[in-house]
Amino acid sequence: xxxxxxxxxxxxxxxxxxxxxxxxxxxxxxxxxxxxxxxxxxxxxxxxxxxxxxxxxxxxxxxxxxxxxxxxxxxxxxxxxxxxxxxxxxxxxxxxxxxxxxxxxxxxxxxxxxxxxxxxxxxxxxxxxxxxxxxxxxxxxxxxxxxxxxxxxxxxxxxxxxxxxxxxxxxxxxxxxxxxxxxxxxxxxxxxxxxxxxxxxxxxxxxxxxxxxxxxxxxxxxxxxxxxxxxxxxxxxxxxxxxxxxxxxxxxxxxxxxxxxxxxxxxxxxxxxxxxxxxxxxxxxxxxxxxx
Amino acid sequence: xxxxxxxxxxxxxxxxxxxxxxxxxxxxxxxxxxxxxxxxxxxxxxxxxxxxxxxxxxxxxxxxxxxxxxxxxxxxxxxxxxxxxxxxxxxxxxxxxxxxxxxxxxxxxxxxxxxxxxxxxxxxxxxxxxxxxx
Ligand code: SF4
Ligand code: SF4
Numbered sequence: 001x002x003x004x005x006x007x008x009x010x011x012x013x014x015x016x017x018x019x020x021x022x023x024x025x026x027x028x029x030x031x032x033x034x035x036x037x038x039x040x041x042x043x044x045x046x047x048x049x050x051x052x053x054x055x056x057x058x059x060x061x062x063x064x065x066x067x068x069x070x071x072x073x074x075x076x077x078x079x080x081x082x083x084x085x086x087x088x089x090x091x092x093x094x095x096x097x098x099x100x101x102x103x104x105x106x107x108x109x110x111x112x113x114x115x116x117x118x119x120x121x122x123x124x125x126x127x128x129x130x131x132x133x134x135x136x137x138x139x140x141x142x143x144x145x146x147x148x149x150x151x152x153x154x155x156x157x158x159x160x161x162x163x164x165x166x167x168x169x170x171x172x173x174x175x176x177x178x179x180x181x182x183x184x185x186x187x188x189x190x191x192x193x194x195x196x197x198x199x200x201x202x203x204x205x206x207x208x209x210x211x212x213x214x215x216x217x218x219x220x221x222x223x224x225x226x227x228x229x230x231x232x233x234x235x236x237x238x239x240x241x242x243x244x245x246x247x248x249x250x251x252x253x254x255x256x257x258x259x260x261x262x263x264x265x266x267x268x269x270x271x272x273x274x275x276x277x278x279x280x281x282x283x284x285x286x287x288x289x290x291x292x
Numbered sequence: 293x294x295x296x297x298x299x300x301x302x303x304x305x306x307x308x309x310x311x312x313x314x315x316x317x318x319x320x321x322x323x324x325x326x327x328x329x330x331x332x333x334x335x336x337x338x339x340x341x342x343x344x345x346x347x348x349x350x351x352x353x354x355x356x357x358x359x360x361x362x363x364x365x366x367x368x369x370x371x372x373x374x375x376x377x378x379x380x381x382x383x384x385x386x387x388x389x390x391x392x393x394x395x396x397x398x399x400x401x402x403x404x405x406x407x408x409x410x411x412x413x414x415x416x417x418x419x420x421x422x423x424x425x426x
Contacts, residue, residue: 010414045419049367049386050313056422081415159369160380168373193332194368198419201412202400206336206364231413239411 004126005067005075006034009082010042016079016231018275022260023078023123025273029264030131030139037066037075045081046198047088054102060089061103064118065110078123078260080230084156087120087163094118122157122165124173124229124259133180141268142290143182149262150186150223151175152214154233155194168192174227177259181266186223190214195236204240208247211240215253225255225286227262234258239280255281265290301351310348313387320377321345327371327381337361341371341381344388353391362388363399363424393426400424 012020027034041059048056063086067075077083093100094116104113127136151174158168166173171192175185193214196207215237218226228234238256245251261274261283271287311318321342328340339347339361347355356362362385371381392399400420402409409417 010418015411015413042414042418044422045415046367046422049383050390051315052313079415081419155368155370160372194366194370196333197366197368198416198423199364199366200416201402201405201408201420202424203336203364206333209336210332232415232419235413235416 001028002032002130003035004032005037005070005072007037007040007043007063007075007077007082007086009040009077009079011079011081011231015278016234016258018261018273018278019078019231019234019258021273021275022258022264022269025269026260026263026267027123029267029269030127030136032126032131034076037063038070039066043082043085043089045085047085054099054106057089057093057099058103058106060086061093061100061114062107062110064090064093065107065112065114067118068115069112073117073119075118075120076123076126077120078229080122080154080156081232083120083122084163090118090120091162124157124177125165127177128173133176136177136263137180140180140182140266142266144262144266144290145182147183147286147290148186148222148224149178149183150188150218150221150226151178151191151259152218152226152228152233152237153192154228154230155192155197157229158192174229174259177263178227181262183262183266186218186221188218188221188223190217195233197232197236200232200236200240204243205247207236207240208243211237212244212248212251215241215244216251219252219254223254225257225262225283227257227259229259242280253281255279255283255286257283257286295350295352295355297350302349304351306351306353307348310384310387310391313390314380314383316380316384318345318348318384321349321379322377324376326374326376327379330370330374331365332368332370333364333366337364341365341385345379345381345384348384348388356388357392361385367423389423393424396426398425 196210200207241253365385367382
């Protein structure tokens with residue numbers, strides 16, 4: 001079985017355990033294994049945007065060095081925040097010898113220097129480019145018939161262009177996945193608009209409005225559920241529906257699923273990997289319908 | 293507040309510092325407003341994203357320090373994708389935030405949110421701290 005080193009990040013061990021468990025199970029069902037990177041560090045979650053701030057790339061470089069020490073040149077990840085942060089940092093450090101030298105000399109206690117050869121790919125890219133959607137289609141045991149799914153990309157898989165996994169203005173990778181899973185794609189214009197991200201900590205009302213706009217638009221386009229690929233989007237668009245309902249009592253929500261959860265259900269895997277209790281909007285009805 | 297445009301301010305080191313931190317050329321913006329048209333957060337902002345650039349062009353530090361816009365901007369990169377001049381406005385916003393944060397003035401005190409902290413995803417807490425505190 002083909003193996004790839006996998007970087008989970010903090011949140012997949014916590015509020016997004018369902019993302020991790022479903023992704024690992026789907027990978028195995030599709031013939032590849034995610035081998036967790038040993039001794040990984042938090043990536044820092046946001047890419048440092050100031051030119052003089054090298055400090056905040058160190059955590060990323062240590063992770064890349066661990067990959068190098070395992071004799072590999074590729075790392076995959078699921079969380080869109082980890083993906084964007086590590087991918088952008090790795091581009092800066094891999095392409096810039098001065099920065100790399102500075103960071104290596106700062107990490108003098110490490111046995112080895114980081115050589116700048118590790119690349120990051122997102123799990124979705126493996127599905128599209130290495131497994132192939134045709135092969136996935138063959139493995140679907142329980143097509144998600146009668147289900148209308150709205151793909152939500154958010155920001156970090158698509159922007160900026162240098163790290164985009166698909167066309168930033170009109171992506172199709174999630175749509176293609178939805179199609180091979182047997183569900184109907186819901187086209188909605190908010191699919192790549194920001195969910196409000198970390199503003200959810202201190203600007204709840206702002207995020208409530210974002211969530212209401214995004215979910216409301218998906219509902220108006222007749223979505224039964226929203227598919228996401230980021231645990232912060234999942235929090236803002238699922239858990240924050242509670243706050244939306246408090247502010248707008250007639251708001252009716254819809255469930256939010258990680259794309260790997262929908263895939264696990266379509267592949268006929270144990271629905272337990274979806275950890276029902278980690279969802280605010282219940283997915284039980286939806287799972288029951290698929291299982292029938 | 294009336295603001296007097298002066299040669300000194302327009303050529304000040306402050307603008308050079310923002311350019312150095314962000315890696316962007318501030319005078320490149322011609323205020324077409326495409327960034328503001330695409331920004332999903334403008335209705336919560338007190339200044340449009342390009343008005344932040346205008347304040348930098350004029351050296352109006354006071355406006356930059358009191359505006360909520362840089363703190364609402366969540367680096368979603370929609371403006372960068374839309375800008376016909378290829379200006380990375382997110383990095384400019386970061387430079388403006390850093391101006392305050394590097395004076396040790398935090399924009400968030402995470403201890404205030406203890407009720408919710410345990411239920412928030414770790415990435416939310418870490419990124420809010422990274423973006424809004426020094
Ligand atoms: S889109 Fe670009 S050029 Fe136009 S106002 Fe915004 S930053 Fe300036
Ligand atoms: S990065 Fe900031 S200014 Fe640009 S579109 Fe997003 S929220 Fe608006």
